[in-house]
Amino acid sequence: MRLARYLGYRLLLAVPVILGIIVLNFFLIHAAPGDAASVLAGESGAATPEYMALLRHKFGLDQPLSTQFAVYLLNMAHLDLGYSFRNDSPVLELILDRLGPTLLLMLTAFVVAVLLGSLLGVLAASGRNGWRDNLISLASLVAYATPGFWLGLMMIVVFAINLAWLPTSGLDTVGADNEGWDEVIDIARHLVMPATALSLFYLALYARVMRASMLEQTGMDYVTTARAKGQTERRIIFGHVLRNALLTVVTMAGVQAGNLIGGSIVVETVFGWPGIGTLAFNALQSRDLNLLLGIFFVSACLVVVVNLIVDLVYVTLDPRIEI
């Protein structure tokens, strides 16, 4: 009940945030030089000023900025994200098409980073200063000093080209027409490398944060209390210390959720993953403003939702937080 009220309150709070993002996006995009007409004209090789004017008129680009803004807001109110002239298709349709693969990639990377990172952190902390700890610390240092795109390229060279274990790019094997489990396995095989490239940095970060947090919590008085109650070391670590140490990782995970979308642009491009990242990259290249605005809007909504989820998780994990 309390949680439901909190949820309602947070959703209400999200409205002005998203509104602000819409306004900001619009003016930022229009502050950039060039428009879709000039790109289209440039690509077709030659264009007369009359043709350019015709294009602009057709796209509504000849209207004053205030009018364009008003039209934009009105459309957004109907969840009409506009039309991508470049792709000759409604923006919403384009984005929804790509949303699935992106969410799949993001969620996989996120879950892998949080779970595996925390696990490695726990392992490192429980074998403090031993070989296990040193190995994990060294590996995570290397991992977060490595840029994701470079790692992606190297993985393609090693695992896809030299060893031929995994497919180089894409979401599934083109023309294979797999069904059922075959399709799931096919997609999973395609997912391995991009998800690794996207998650490795955060995985390493969580491992370090978790290690430090576990060691900090191990020195707390309640651990001595648990020991004085006769609890086993295993139960103390997994029942008490871990639960408290996780709070730090959850906080960081909230920050990562926002960054994932930005990171996925690079990784999706490297692996030819048909997600929002590649879509955004292409939209940027072709000055497809409507599409870009749509992507910004959708990703902003995603970040808001993910942050809300993280906060809810936090509230359930830490009873001290008042809601």
Place this chain on the structure above:
Amino acid sequence: MDGTLMPQADIAPLVEIEDLTVRFTSREATVSAVNGVSFSVKPGEVLCILGESGSGKSVTLRAMMRLLPEKRTTITGRITIAGQDVLGLNARDLRALRGGLVSMIFQEPMTALDPVYTVGEQIIETLRKHRNMSREGARARALDLFELVKIPSPERRLDSYPHELSGGLRQRAMIAMALSCGPRLLLADEPTTALDATVQIQVLILLRRLQRELGMGTIFVTHDLGVASEIADRIAVMYAGRIVEEGPVADILANPRHPYTQGLMASTVHGQHRDADIQAIPGSPPDLRRMPAGCSFGPRCPTSQPRCREAFPPISHPSADRMVRCFREGEEAKASF
């Protein structure tokens, strides 16, 4: 070295500590926190270990449950609780002892309870561990315990998180947790120090009542002479990792023999004239990394003599149930013969 007083032949002691030493080793230095402590506690008896910060009283208490970090700590001597050799126990038997036979109450109830579980869950955890109880049975028992320690609206408080309770209630919950499995020995590490003065008295009275009702042997560590006089049957005064004086509470308060105990009493507020200055013991306790040869209180002692710098004073018994470690004590005893 034997600091134990002659136990009364009819009752076997619940706790016997013989020549306990505790050293902490780190890369930089070795700290001698406890240097040859011996005492015993009979069933149902309350022993107060009195001493200032760093005198080794808490370390002694923690050593009795082997709660000190094992890698960095060297414990020697003998600790026997209810016939069990604590230092020789394997991990499984040690876990059965902790919380079952012996339990501990800590100084700071805010940090000593896990913040992310309700106090009820933490008590139920202990009960299920030692008593193999069902969740419902353990909850019912936890409710009884909350009533025993006089927590108002116990049903609701069981489902409270530590941060939702006041300091006094938290400490009561902590006491309930310590008593949950019917321990024969209760170790209390300054359980009232972090509480308000009025709450302090309430918790003390509660502890004393419970201790009598349940007949637990209790070791109560405090730096507060007033608290010690409220609750103790016997007092052991600790200084720099050694017990310098021990005896029945009334005797010690009426007639302190060791200069340190005398100094402690002179520096305590107990109805002196309001204009009179309270005497402080000059100097500060010795550095436990480099213990001086001879009497560790020597450098601060008003009656120090050259021989006090040569050896630690031997044990003398001014009367059958008292023990003092001071050269002067022996002199007086001889002189009076």
